[in-house]
Amino acid sequence: MINIVLFGKPGAGKGTQAEFLKEKYNLTHLSTGDIFRFNLKNDTELGKKARVFMDNGELVPCEVTTAMLIDEVKKHPDTAGFLFDGYPRTIDQAEALDKFLPTIGSSVTATIALEADDEILVARLLERGKTSGRADDQDEEKIRVRYQEYNEKTAPLIGYYKEQNKFHAVDGIGTIEQITERLTSVIDNL
Numbered sequence: 581m582i583n584i585v586l587f588g589k590p591g592a593g594k595g596t597q598a599e600f601l602k603e604k605y606n607l608t609h610l611s612t613g614d615i616f617r618f619n620l621k622n623d624t625e626l627g628k629k630a631r632v633f634m635d636n637g638e639l640v641p642c643e644v645t646t647a648m649l650i651d652e653v654k655k656h657p658d659t660a661g662f663l664f665d666g667y668p669r670t671i672d673q674a675e676a677l678d679k680f681l682p683t684i685g686s687s688v689t690a691t692i693a694l695e696a697d698d699e700i701l702v703a704r705l706l707e708r709g710k711t712s713g714r715a716d717d718q719d720e721e722k723i724r725v726r727y728q729e730y731n732e733k734t735a736p737l738i739g740y741y742k743e744q745n746k747f748h749a750v751d752g753i754g755t756i757e758q759i760t761e762r763l764t765s766v767i768d769n770l
């Protein structure tokens with residue numbers, strides 16, 4: 581089983597690249613942002629728990645997110661592997677994943693970060709907000725909160741995975757195809 585964690589700031593292009601990578605490597609794509617949005621739209625219990633946090637650009641509490649993620653993983657017992665997109669986003673979540681995966685005989689294979697400057701990313705998010713209907717992309721204040729959350733809670737994961745020799749970074753600026761190529765060359769060399 582190959583498990584890839586796609587890592588990057590909001591707007592770095594994780595979702596876009598995940599679409600290509602999941603096809604190429606036959607992986608199950610799990611985007612916590614997408615799963616939360618689905619639950620919000622359908623007003624499920626989970627959606628109700630996540631809504632205020634998401635609307636404010638804050639992270640949803642770890643217990644809620646991790647329980648949801650584990651449920652999703654368990655739905656795919658026969659997969660060739662997972663492409664985690666948006667999870668883990670905190671050290672607690674990374675530890676939870678490192679505890680859970682061995683229970684299904686697996687582990688994180690590698691983490692790949694898509695790197696780009698904040699200025700470019702904020703502009704991308706505001707552009708996406710015009711058409712995506714995502715409330716958290718339409719308001720600069722909420723975008724700012726998401727970057728703060730990233731810097732405080734998610735950035736420390738770089739060190740966490742470096743210590744395990746599982747951290748790789750690629751330049752997230754270029755055409756979609758160029759970036760896919762950079763990512764596939766990392767995965768093919770794992």
Ligand SMILES: Nc1ncnc2c1ncn2[C@@H]1O[C@H](COP(=O)(O)OP(=O)(O)O)[C@@H](O)[C@H]1O
Nearest residue numbers: 590591612613633634638639640645666667669
């Ligand atoms: N692993 C997670 N832990 C906590 N909250 C999360 C997680 N993944 C997604 N969320 C919630 O969903 C929102 C949108 O997620 P996502 O689409 O991945 O965002 P972005 O485009 O900002 O990277 C986040 O701002 C957060 O509220």
